[in-house]
Amino acid sequence: MKVLITGTAGFIGSHLAQRLLARGDDVIGIDNLNDYYDVELKKARLEPLLAEDGFTDVRANLEDREAIANIFSRYQPERVVNLAAQAGVRYSLINPHAYVDSNLVGFVNILEGCRHQGIQHLVYASSSSVYGSNTQMPFSVHDNVDHPVSLYAASKKANELMAHTYSHLYNLPTTGLRFFTVYGPWGRPDMALFIFTRKILAGEAIDVYNHGLCRRDFTYIDDIVEGVVRTLDHIPAATPDWTGETNDPSISRAPYRIYNIGNNQPVELLHFIEVLESALGKKATMNLLPLQPGDVPATYADVDDLIRDVGFRPATTIEDGIQRFVDWYRGYYPG
Numbered sequence: 001m002k003v004l005i006t007g008t009a010g011f012i013g014s015h016l017a018q019r020l021l022a023r024g025d026d027v028i029g030i031d032n033l034n035d036y037y038d039v040e041l042k043k044a045r046l047e048p049l050l051a052e053d054g055f056t057d058v059r060a061n062l063e064d065r066e067a068i069a070n071i072f073s074r075y076q077p078e079r080v081v082n083l084a085a086q087a088g089v090r091y092s093l094i095n096p097h098a099y100v101d102s103n104l105v106g107f108v109n110i111l112e113g114c115r116h117q118g119i120q121h122l123v124y125a126s127s128s129s130v131y132g133s134n135t136q137m138p139f140s141v142h143d144n145v146d147h148p149v150s151l152y153a154a155s156k157k158a159n160e161l162m163a164h165t166y167s168h169l170y171n172l173p174t175t176g177l178r179f180f181t182v183y184g185p186w187g188r189p190d191m192a193l194f195i196f197t198r199k200i201l202a203g204e205a206i207d208v209y210n211h212g213l214c215r216r217d218f219t220y221i222d223d224i225v226e227g228v229v230r231t232l233d234h235i236p237a238a239t240p241d242w243t244g245e246t247n248d249p250s251i252s253r254a255p256y257r258i259y260n261i262g263n264n265q266p267v268e269l270l271h272f273i274e275v276l277e278s279a280l281g282k283k284a285t286m287n288l289l290p291l292q293p294g295d296v297p298a299t300y301a302d303v304d305d306l307i308r309d310v311g312f313r314p315a316t317t318i319e320d321g322i323q324r325f326v327d328w329y330r331g332y333y334p335g
Helices: 011-022 039-050 065-075 096-117 151-170 192-202 221-232 269-280 304-310 318-332
Strands: 002-006 026-031 055-059 079-082 121-127 174-179 206-209 256-261 286-289
Touching: 002 011, 002 065, 011 026, 011 039, 011 221, 026 039, 026 065, 039 055, 055 065, 065 096, 079 096, 079 221, 096 121, 096 151, 121 151, 121 221, 151 174, 151 256, 174 221, 192 206, 192 269, 192 318, 206 269, 221 256, 221 304, 256 304, 269 318
Parallel strands: 002 026, 002 079, 026 055, 079 121, 121 174, 174 256, 206 286
Antiparallel strands: none
16 A cells, blocks of 8 residues: 555654555655654654655645645555644643644644545544543543543544544544553653653653652553554444434544554553663652643553454553663663
8 A cells, every 4th residue: 555654753653654664555754853852863763764665755744735735646645644743741731832733734734635635544643631531441432532631632632523524524534543651662752751761871860740640551652553553454434323312422424433542551650660660770769749730640541442343452561661662772872
C-alpha cells in the first residue's frame, strides 16, 4: 500500500514508518520539524527512514491548507495515519493556540484531503486524556467522554467528533486510537520517563506529582505500533442497527470506530520510578508535589474491543520496556 503518515519525525510516527516500510509498504511522511522539543532527536529518528527507497520525506505544517491539499493530490495515498499533533497536557496551559492550529485546523485539512482523495481508511491518534473526569475504571470506549480537563484532551475529543462527521457525510472509514502513556526508545523528552532518566543520571531531583500516587497505563511503543498496524488493516464498517437510544460512542451507523490501546495494567508512579532506579542502578531524589492542573489521578484501558476486532492485546511489562529504554538512552547519550 501507499500510506501517508503525519508526524514521521515523532516518537510513534518514526516507529510506525519503519514497521510499514519493513513489510513492503510505501510511506509518504509529513513533518514540520518544529522546536517543541529537540530537533536533532527528530532528525535522528528520520535518518534511517531517509535511507529507505520506499520513503518520501515531506516538510509541511498541517495547518497549511494548500500544502496539505497538494500533498494528497501529488502522492495519492491509499490510507492515512494522522499522528502529528501538538502534544502535552501541561503545555496546553501555556500555549493553547498551538493546539487549535495543529490539532483542530490541521486535522480538518487532513480530513478534507482524505475526502477528496477517496482514502480507503483514516487512522488517527486520539488520547487517553479524553476520559478527563471519568472515574469508572477501566476506561471504556463505550462510556461518554464529555468532561475533558485540559485543552489538549478537548482537542482530541474534537478530533473524534470531526472524524465521525466525515464518516457520516462522506462515507470515509475512520478509526480513532486512544493511546495510553506511550514510552520506549526514541521517546519524547517532555515525557516523565525521559525526564526522570536524565535527571537521575545527572544527580538532580525529580518532580513527582500527586506525591507519586498517580496510576498510569504505561504502554510500550512496539505494542502501540502493532495496534496501529492491525487497526489500519481493519477497515471499519457501518453498524446499521446503531441507534441514538443506545448511544454507544465507539461505533456508528457510519464506518467509524474508536479503540483504546493500553497495557491494561495500571502502574503506580512510585513503582514505575523504582523499576527505573533498578534499570539505572541509581536512586532518585524526589520532590513530592500535588496533582498538576489538567492531570488525572489514574488511567486504565479497557482493551476488549481491540482484542475482539483485531486480535491484539498489549503485553510488554514495564520491567522489559524500561530496560529497553534505558539501554537506548545510554547508547544515544553516552556518558
